[in-house]
Amino acid sequence: MRYEGSVYRPPSEARSYILQVTIGCSHNRCTFCSMYKDKKYRVRSLDEVMADIRMAKLYYGDLEKVFLADGDALAVETGDLVKIIAELKKNFYSLRHIGIYASPDSILSKDIEELKRLKEAGLTIAYLGVETGDPELLKDIKKGVTYEEMVEAGKKIREAGILLSVTVLLGLAGRTPQAVDHARKTAQILNEMNPDYVGALTLMLEPRTPLYRKMQRGEFELPGPFEILDEMRIMIENLELEGTEFRSNHASNYLPIKGRFPEDKENIMDLINTIINRNDARYLRPDYLRAL
Ligand code: SF4
Missing domain, CATH: 3.30.750.210 (Transcription Regulator spoIIAA)
Structure with missing residues (x-):
């Protein structure tokens, strides 16, 4: 080939x-x-x-x-x-x-x-990188569309009868208070689209990207594993999806999860809360095993 x-x-x-x-x-x-x-x-x-x-x-x-x-x-x-x-x-x-x-x-x-x-x-299926539902963050990362345009794009795919799989990116707001908005508004945009599949990935920075250079200049800091887990907790807490398969089993993630909404939401929340309360990193994938 x-x-x-x-x-x-x-x-x-x-x-x-x-x-x-x-x-x-x-x-x-x-x-x-x-x-x-x-x-x-x-x-x-x-x-x-x-x-x-x-x-x-x-x-x-x-x-x-x-x-x-x-x-x-x-x-x-x-x-x-x-x-x-x-x-x-x-x-x-x-x-x-x-x-x-x-x-x-x-x-x-x-x-x-x-x-x-x-x-x-x-x-059969279209894969759309939504990344975040935070309008400011969408602008910062130069996604090229507004919140409303992103929702319209997702809904159009579903209206056409094509399966919609979207990815969102934990950690995208960095180690800042904006991370809470990122998590909440990402849940909100997902709720509006109600995709067939949601994949949550965790940000890993590669050289040759503007965000990596920002990190090198000390203007961006990657959140730690428990901060990422907290973002995931806030996002999932706010998800109101119907018939959506949720996955965070990508190799970049600290905690691999797979479940169907709404039926598995409670169990997923219990798992995340338990790990956060125990503050035990042994439940999480170590950094050296994470990859893009
Ligand atoms: S630059 Fe990367 S993330 Fe952005 S639309 Fe292209 S492939 Fe997707």
Whole structure:
């Protein structure tokens, strides 16, 4: 298989064949993100993508799951995405899942009919990085959209019938009182979207990011494990989700949790409160085992 630069996918797409339909991220400005800093954004030509599909056919024979990358694959023109999905279905008879990375901008740039077209073609799930519900923090991290636009993007995906998986980022407000607002407002934005899946990740700073440089200048401090746990406690306490699968089992997290809302909320809260009250770091993943 041929790939350009580093390739990323959500943990739940670990068994998917990754097909790059874009290179890099069209936004590429979030202050905490280093994923596509080595790439200049472009949409790959249909010829290139179709040639990759033929290669994958020769290599794998059949596939059940495909993930469309890079960072903002949904930015590809809708008609081209429909052609790519059709070609995938033609080549892989067992295909039952097609996931895609979607930025809020690329979702908002498509109308609801386009998104429904993609759903009908076979797009199963879109992964959206929400990061925070705090409007000020969204601005600080240069996410490129407002709180309201982010909500609209999430709701549009759901309205089109595409599964919505969002990620939020614990620790993003640093070691500041704003962390409480970050946790509360993140719960609020999630409640408004009611996504099918929520993944909570914990901020880890990579060199080459503006936030890392801010930390080096002493202007940003990463919260410690129990401060992160407290953010998670406040966020979960304020979540009013219906039928959402919640996960914090990403390798960056101190405490891996998996549960369904609303039925598992009480048990999750009990677990977090117990660990906070005992103040015992042995329950938490040690820093040397955390990774992005
Ligand atoms: S977080 Fe997402 S939208 Fe922001 S730069 Fe990284 S890949 Fe692009």
